[in-house]
Amino acid sequence: MHELSIALGIVKIAEDETKKANAKKVTKIELEIGVLAGVEIDSLNFVWSSAVEDTVLEFAEKEVVVINGMGKCIDCDTEFNMENIYDCCPKCGSNFKGILQGKELKVKTLEVI
């Protein structure tokens, strides 16, 4: 359950950025989480309320943009959708690939007041 560490990381970013912008609190936060990032969104939702208590995020609306996984085969250059980190190239079966997207784990925007 490393999602609590992730949530606390999000809180730290929100606290720092809100302070920098001379704002008081966050009304909405937009996160980008890739399906290959190793974060369970259900677990993140589960720990969210305890992580944001007494912080600028306490009453913020949370929007999670889920990024699909995409890989590119190193052997035959085929680009393909990835649901798991171990998915192989559907064309040639190679396990050697570069991950093009799906590892994202970031705070995209904060709406502050």
Place this chain on the structure above:
Amino acid sequence: MCGTCGCGSDENGPVISKPGEHYHTHSHSHDENHHHHDDHSHSHSHHGHSHDHKHKVLEIEQDILQNNAVLAGRNRGYFEAKNIFALNLVSSPGSGKTSLLERTLADLKGEITFYVIEGDQQTLNDANRIAALNIPVVQINTGKGCHLESDMIYDAVKKLELKDNSILMIENVGNLVCPSMFDLGESKRVVIISTTEGEDKPIKYPDMFHTSDICIINKIDLLPYVNIDVQKLKDYALQVNPNLKFFEVSATNGDGMETWYKWLKSNI
């Protein structure tokens, strides 16, 4: 800081100690002094009274693990400058990480300078096992935490006063999920799996195998008694990470340890 109990307060933060030091066991009751820092005055003077409540959108685009990554980078630079080969040992609980360490340290301590950082939720037991071999060791107790993070290593390393040209073994908390996301600044990540675990572990817990460089298959002395196809285990692991390098060892009877030692020596 484990989400299962919902407790994320500092009271369960990591504790870093050396064997022999005063040991703090975290047994204090749960609701002492939980002030919620309400000492700011809340005077609400309504500056200028314009009250148009402007919503401002800040484009942040910041990696959530950036803090961990920055400190991991600092650790890595420090290790590289001092030619310290740092290994992050990860596995499920009970795969034999500490036994593997004990055997390695006992066999090589005459030739190589070692340091050890032990990570566990509770107790100094592992650090005591290492200290018994006269190897400098620091124990990190993560409390409710399920993994080590780079700031804990940053603090623990200061207590160890590492010499140049040495090997630092970091034994992570036994957990095949969470530690995979947290770079500690290690030179190589080593995942340990034992023959008593299922051969499909690499695809059940792919993130850990994906982020590791080395895979040690331990307890090969038990192969006659357990129902595991080692080749299948390797195939699964290579499916997740085609660059993995394997060692097959028994930390109990010493089989296969020589190749592991050779590799260790070739890295300092």
